[in-house]
Every structure is written in C-alpha cells, then in structure tokens.
Amino acid sequence: MAEGARMFWCFHCYAVNDHPSGPCDVCGKPVEAPAGLSWVDGLIWTLRHPDGDRALIAAATLGRLRARESVPALREVVEAGPDVYLRAEALRSLIAIEGVEPMRSWLDALRRDAPFTLRDIAREALDGPPHGDYST
Ligand SMILES: [Zn+2]
Numbered sequence: 001m002a003e004g005a006r007m008f009w010c011f012h013c014y015a016v017n018d019h020p021s022g023p024c025d026v027c028g029k030p031v032e033a034p035a036g037l038s039w040v041d042g043l044i045w046t047l048r049h050p051d052g053d054r055a056l057i058a059a060a061t062l063g064r065l066r067a068r069e070s071v072p073a074l075r076e077v078v079e080a081g082p083d084v085y086l087r088a089e090a091l092r093s094l095i096a097i098e099g100v101e102p103m104r105s106w107l108d109a110l111r112r113d114a115p116f117t118l119r120d121i122a123r124e125a126l127d128g129p130p131h132g133d134y135s136t
Contacts, residue, residue: 014050040065044073047090055086063093071097078110078118088117095125 008020011033015026024031033042046058047070059077062070074097077090091110100107110122 040067059089063096
C-alpha cells in the first residue's frame with residue numbers, strides 16, 4: 001500500500017473506497033458503519049474483512065470476549081473461511097465460547113474431514129492435549 005494512501009472498506013460490500021463516508025463507489029450504499037454499531041458487531045463485520053490480518057485479530061478477540069452473539073458468524077468462518085489460519089482461529093474462539101460439549105458431533109466431523117490444522121484443534125478439544133500433558 002502506498003504511503004499516505006487512505007483506504008476505507010465499504011460496510012456493505014467491503015469494496016475499497018477513498019472516502020470514509022457517503023455512497024460506496026461500487027454498491028452505492030454508505031461506506032461508513034451504521035451509527036451505534038456495537039464493538040462486537042464491528043468485530044463480526046471484520047471477520048469477513050479482505051485484509052486477512054484484521055479478520056484474524058477479530059476472530060481471536062471475539063473468543064477472548066466470549067461473545068456468544070458471534071457464534072453463528074464464527075461457525076460460518078470455520079466452515080467456509082477464506083484461509084485455514086482464519087478458520088483455525090475462529091474454531092479456537094468457538095471452543096472458548098461454547099465449550100466442547102454442545103459442539104461434540106460437529107467437532108467430531110471436523111476431526112475427520114477438515115484440513116489438518118482444523119483437525120488438530122478439533123482432536124485436541126475432544127481428547128485433550130497429546131500425551132495427556134495438561135500442563136500447558
Ligand atoms: Zn459498497
């Protein structure tokens with residue numbers, strides 16, 4: 001990104017605009033977030049951010065906040081997120097929020113069918129850390 005370039009992502013379609021508010025160049029809806037958007041709703045929005053680093057931080061933060069209202073969005077990311085790092089972070093956060101029991105059958109399916117990183121997280125959640133080492 002060029003030094004000094006300002007980029008504003010449309011709240012509605014995530015297109016990059018050079019203005020922070022007003023109609024989006026792509027979809028015509030307001031670029032800015034709706035007034036009164038909560039922090040958690042902002043983080044949920046950021047889960048789909050084209051800048052993967054921001055999405056990753058949002059996924060981790062929602063887990064730390066134990067933000068239950070983000071569960072459906074996190075689940076969507078785990079199942080169809082753009083990359084495995086984001087999907088893994090979303091899965092860790094989901095486990096932190098929901099605990100293993102309500103998701104046991106889903107985690108079991110992930111343990112069998114998901115990419116390796118997700119499989120490992122699901123397996124560890126279901127079985128505990130490898131070698132029975134609970135010290136970490
Ligand atoms: Zn737009």
